[in-house]
Amino acid sequence: MKITGVELRRIAMPLVAPFRTSFGTEHTREVLLVRVVTPEAEGWAECVAMAEPLYSSEYADGAADVMRRFMVPALTARPHVDAYAVGRILEPFKGHRMAKAALETAVLDAQLRAAGESFGAFLGAAADRVPCGVSVGIMDSIPELLGAVDGYLAEGYRRIKLKIEPGWDLEPVRAVRERFGDIPLQVDANAAYSLLDAPHLAKLDAYGLLLIEQPLAEDDLVQHAALAGRLATPICLDESIESAADAAAAISLGACSIVNIKPGRVGGYLEARRIHDLCRAHGVAVWCGGMLETGIGRAANVALAALPGFTLPGDTSASRRYYATDITPPFELRDGHLDVPAGPGIGVEPLGHVLDAITTSVEWLPS
Ligand SMILES: CSCC[C@@H](NC(=O)CCC(=O)O)C(=O)O
Numbered sequence: 001m002k003i004t005g006v007e008l009r010r011i012a013m014p015l016v017a018p019f020r021t022s023f024g025t026e027h028t029r030e031v032l033l034v035r036v037v038t039p040e041a042e043g044w045a046e047c048v049a050m051a052e053p054l055y056s057s058e059y060a061d062g063a064a065d066v067m068r069r070f071m072v073p074a075l076t077a078r079p080h081v082d083a084y085a086v087g088r089i090l091e092p093f094k095g096h097r098m099a100k101a102a103l104e105t106a107v108l109d110a111q112l113r114a115a116g117e118s119f120g121a122f123l124g125a126a127a128d129r130v131p132c133g134v135s136v137g138i139m140d141s142i143p144e145l146l147g148a149v150d151g152y153l154a155e156g157y158r159r160i161k162l163k164i165e166p167g168w169d170l171e172p173v174r175a176v177r178e179r180f181g182d183i184p185l186q187v188d189a190n191a192a193y194s195l196l197d198a199p200h201l202a203k204l205d206a207y208g209l210l211l212i213e214q215p216l217a218e219d220d221l222v223q224h225a226a227l228a229g230r231l232a233t234p235i236c237l238d239e240s241i242e243s244a245a246d247a248a249a250a251i252s253l254g255a256c257s258i259v260n261i262k263p264g265r266v267g268g269y270l271e272a273r274r275i276h277d278l279c280r281a282h283g284v285a286v287w288c289g290g291m292l293e294t295g296i297g298r299a300a301n302v303a304l305a306a307l308p309g310f311t312l313p314g315d316t317s318a319s320r321r322y323y324a325t326d327i328t329p330p331f332e333l334r335d336g337h338l339d340v341p342a343g344p345g346i347g348v349e350p351l352g353h354v355l356d357a358i359t360t361s362v363e364w365l366p367s
Pocket residue numbers: 019021026055134135188190238289290291292293315316317
């Protein structure tokens with residue numbers, strides 16, 4: 001396909017409630033959407049970079065800049081581009097995996113819409129719906145946390161994930177266990193601890209957690225491997241895994257026994273599938289992480305989460321977990337599951353009137 005132009009659209013999505021993690025609190029999700037236009041079809045994608053470089057080094061303005069100055073010109077200069085070519089064309093530009101992921105995904109969406117093939121069919125989905133977990137932020141009090149968890153369980157979520165940090169870890173986990181029993185429960189530290197905290201983190205072993213996610217720094221596989229030898233709770237990596245090579249290294253070192261796959265973090269759905277395949281070959285379970293996506297990113301994530309190696313509920317929550325109004329028809333939990341979109345491409349379209357109301361800027365990059 002010849003790319004005739006790319007639209008970079010910024011939107012501001014207010015969250016239904018502040019979402020607090022060990023690295024900060026989100027009140028509004030500032031999203032960078034990408035629309036790729038070709039003669040055959042248009043494709044949409046969501047860049048998962050946050051407004052500030054707090055989860056990782058990428059941030060929305062930086063992603064827009066690297067797309068505008070380097071990546072989009074490299075793609076529009078080509079007479080023909082498909083999803084497999086995007087990674088090769090953008091390879092000379094180092095890093096910026098979230099920016100690359102958005103461009104590759106938008107090209108893939110256009111390609112699949114033109115071919116009348118769904119993301120799920122293309123990726124190899126083995127199910128038409130996926131069980132869903134939910135991520136619960138750090139709260140001001142234990143009663144507030146228990147009220148939130150009670151509400152999510154009532155909605156039917158199949159797994160609870162608690163954000164933790166030093167000073168908010170053993171007590172919330174203990175309180176949830178005492179109130180709700182042996183529900184599927186895990187924690188996510190977002191790299192808030194050091195190996196010196198190992199004796200403290202080992203106290204979490206008493207609560208039968210599914211996993212502890214990214215306890216240590218994103219660039220330290222060796223220390224995660226050392227920590228793994230001191231915890232009974234399985235270690236899951238998120239920020240540390242930016243490619244299939246990272247996953248191979250982490251598995252070889254024993255740094256993790258579970259991987260949280262986020263297509264935006266790893267450069268796109270093609271690399272996400274490679275990581276899925278590699279982990280499956282090593283008997284390492286994977287699940288689909290989240291970056292508070294709108295329905296555009298959520299649609300593609302739900303398709304990915306239907307691959308056979310995704311054996312744990314992901315952070316693929318309903319639209320209403322974060323947004324009162326989504327920019328696509330809302331993803332709604334049914335019996336603790338989300339349906340995999342069956343239409344061509346990602347299977348959803350932005351709702352024009354909703355999109356226009358929250359758009360803060362639109363930029364057209366012609367070929
Ligand atoms: C703003 S925090 C985003 C990263 C975080 N994501 C979640 O906790 C899940 C968010 C979601 O449900 O999309 C993670 O480290 O896994």
